[in-house]
Amino acid sequence: MIQELLAYQQTDARLRAIEQEISGSEERKKTASAKKFLDGVNETAAALEKKAKDLSALYDSLAAAQKELSDTVREIANAVEGCEDTNAAGYLHKKAEELAGRLSGLESRAAALTEEMNGVLSSFAQLRKKTQAAKEQYNEYGRKYKELKQSREGETAAVEKELAELEKAVDPALMARYKAKRKDKMFPVLYEVKGNMCGKCLMELSMADLNRLKTEEVIECDNCRCLLHK
Numbered sequence: 001m002i003q004e005l006l007a008y009q010q011t012d013a014r015l016r017a018i019e020q021e022i023s024g025s026e027e028r029k030k031t032a033s034a035k036k037f038l039d040g041v042n043e044t045a046a047a048l049e050k051k052a053k054d055l056s057a058l059y060d061s062l063a064a065a066q067k068e069l070s071d072t073v074r075e076i077a078n079a080v081e082g083c084e085d086t087n088a089a090g091y092l093h094k095k096a097e098e099l100a101g102r103l104s105g106l107e108s109r110a111a112a113l114t115e116e117m118n119g120v121l122s123s124f125a126q127l128r129k130k131t132q133a134a135k136e137q138y139n140e141y142g143r144k145y146k147e148l149k150q151s152r153e154g155e156t157a158a159v160e161k162e163l164a165e166l167e168k169a170v171d172p173a174l175m176a177r178y179k180a181k182r183k184d185k186m187f188p189v190l191y192e193v194k195g196n197m198c199g200k201c202l203m204e205l206s207m208a209d210l211n212r213l214k215t216e217e218v219i220e221c222d223n224c225r226c227l228l229h230k
Contacts, residue, residue, distance in 0.1 A: 001170065001171055001174065001217055002190075002217055002218070002229045002230075004166065004169040004170050005170050005174060005175075005178060005190055005218075006190060007166055008163060008166040008167060008170060008175075008178070009178075009188055009189060009190050011159065011162050011163055011166060012163060012182070012187075013187070013188070014159050015156065015159045015160065015163065016187050018152055018155060018156055018159070021152075022148060022149055022152060025145070025148055026141075027141050027144040027145035027147075027148050028145050028148075030137055030140075030141035030145075031137075031138060031141045031142045031144075031145045033137070034134045034135070034137040034138035034141065034142075035138055037130070037131075037134045038131070038134050038135065038138060041127065041130075041131050041134070044127060045124075045127060048120055048123055048124055048127065051120055052117065052120045052121075052124075055113055055116055055117045055120065056117070058113060059110065059113045059114070059117065062106055062109055062110045062113065063110065065106055066103060066106045066107065066110065069099055069102060069103045069106065070103060072099055073099045073100055073103060076095055076099070174217075174218060177218070177220075177227065178190065178227065181225070181226070181227065186225070186226065188200075188226075189226060189227055190218070190226070190227045190228075190229060191221075191226050191227070191228055191229075192228070192229060192230070193205065193213065193228050193229065193230055196210060198221040198223065198224060198226070198228060199226075199228065200221065200224050200226045201221060201223050201224040201226075203221065203222075203223040203224070205221075205228075206222075209222070209228075213228070213229075213230055217229060
């Protein structure tokens with residue numbers, strides 16, 4: 001039974017080589033890269049939109065505070081002009097200077113917010129360009145990737161037909177274990193034990209595992225999870 005599974009695995013290696021060639025192709029990488037960007041573009045746009053709204057609300061709040069302070073400073077200035085009390089006029093003048101300083105600070109913050117808002121708008125513009133480029137890349141390389149897979153369909157079908165014939169000679173339960181590992185991207189799946197060590201990860205097997213190999217054709221490595229045989 002082991003020899004039959006080894007023969008299956010040897011043929012399966014040809015199928016794996018085709019899969020890896022397609023998976024590692026520039027066509028697939030470019031398609032996957034563009035798709036990843038497009039999948040996340042809505043989230044990115046939503047984050048930029050939220051930031052723009054938050055900045056706009058903050059700017060409006062600052063503008064309202066600026067107007068209120070400006071009106072107050074103007075009222076104090078008018079009051080100083082008509083004030084005959086020297087002490088009162090001095091107090092009002094000092095208060096006006098204090099408010100003018102706060103107003104200057106608000107103006108600086110507003111200017112910084114304006115610059116940040118312009119940065120968000122620039123990010124929106126860049127995102128639109130990148131999105132368009134990603135769509136074009138996805139369409140172009142998606143088509144090429146599809147053509148590449150189609151070009152290997154005949155070869156793939158031939159190998160799969162061989163595998164179907166070889167599978168008939170393998171115990172179904174053992175075949176199911178093999179296919180489960182293969183589905184999890186493990187390959188090779190089946191390794192020969194080297195002395196008392198796993199043939200893949202070289203971990204020393206326990207006495208219990210070595211004893212199991214005397215009665216069982218195949219065991220599973222506790223460390224790397226590959227299938228082992230004598």
